[in-house]
Ligand SMILES: Cc1ncc(COP(=O)(O)O)c(C=O)c1O
């Protein structure tokens with residue numbers, strides 16, 4: 445194919461972001477409150493945001509970006525949807541926190557149970573990290589066993605037990621096994637490659653009677669987007685049943701996103717426990733864990749496994765969450781539309797890369813996708829690591845300068861919102877073609 449010379453996007457004017465980042469570094473470790481925001485993997489400095497509406501972000505210098513992170517998932521309806529803002533505004537005058545039970549916590553629990561039928565009882569917490577930490581504690585209390593199995597490149601928040609072979613920012617920054625996690629804790633976390641059923645069977649057999657829980661992202665978003673292969677989730681379900689292991693689906697990313705009932709509905713597999721976050725707060729800090737009643741009734745005060753939270757079930761967070769979840773429940777058609785739009789984005793990206801002779805792997809499930817800068821298929825962490833992360837960094841910057849806001853690391857997924865229209869798909873694809881060429885000098 446004959447190509448004209450690549451166009452280079454003009455540098456963005458980011459003086460206020462640059463100044464804020466310099467200030468932030470004096471007061472906040474690395475200048476950010478969550479490592480992946482620091483842009484370490486892609487170069488440059490982070491963009492500080494000012495406001496957002498629908499598909500668009502506006503930074504503190506007035507630049508606008510089409511958003512494909514959506515706060516790492518929760519903004520499935522785009523930013524600041526009126527139904528959520530209205531619910532929050534209506535809730536505010538009654539109090540920002542009671543530290544006592546409220547009606548909305550009951551309504552939220554009922555809603556979650558209706559949408560995710562494997563959840564018979566649910567406890568609200570304040571983040572995905574709290575949800576996963578609590579879930580494994582409960583699984584340990586229930587089984588009387590200590591060890592857990594997790595998968596290389598899966599991320600379950602920053603609880604000690606999970607910072608072994610962890611994905612997301614830990615992987616990007618080269619600290620998948622974090623200092624500060626004691627040997628004792630690390631010994632109880634067994635890790636295996638994703639999508640490798642015999643490896644799981646082997647590790648269970650070697651540790652027979654010692655494994656309390658097997659936790660996974662049923663569709664992984666934290667080594668980039670990786671789908672479970674045919675029969676894999678069912679195989680894990682069977683192994684857990686056979687060996688009395690609590691199967692935990694960490695649906696902090698996939699819950700209410702891949703389907704109303706999450707990945708477990710999409711793939712037709714019933715876990716024993718589920719962890720949730722992000723979307724259920726509509727952008728407010730919320731998480732939840734739940735599952736079979738006989739397991740969840742071990743949680744205090746019903747049972748002896750202690751877990752608590754001053755702000756858990758916060759009235760503003762539950763108002764936002766109920767509004768967003770109710771909308772999702774009442775509009776099942778939006779999942780087909782999200783899927784169609786995301787397929788256009790993913791297929792279009794794959795085609796552009798192919799036309800340029802790059803043949804990059806683009807993985808997609810529903811409204812999540814990732815472009816891996818490798819021509820090899822990606823089914824696990826070792827495959828994901830074939831990616832050319834330098835080229836990814838150049839592509840990221842070239843997209844940013846064209847007003848497209850992607851996850852600032854290869855080992856993350858992109859999240860599509862209902863605010864992305866067919867016209868905006870074209871805007872993305874035009875930028876993608878130019879940025880791919882700029883990043884590779886084609
Ligand atoms: C699958 C998964 N589990 C758990 C977490 C932790 O959630 P949080 O960042 O809200 O603590 C995340 C994201 O960060 C996640 O993607």
Ligand SMILES: N[C@H](C=O)CCC(=O)O
Pocket residue numbers: 478479480481516599612613665666856
């Ligand atoms: N992959 C993480 C969760 O989705 C990224 C968000 C974060 O850690 O700040």
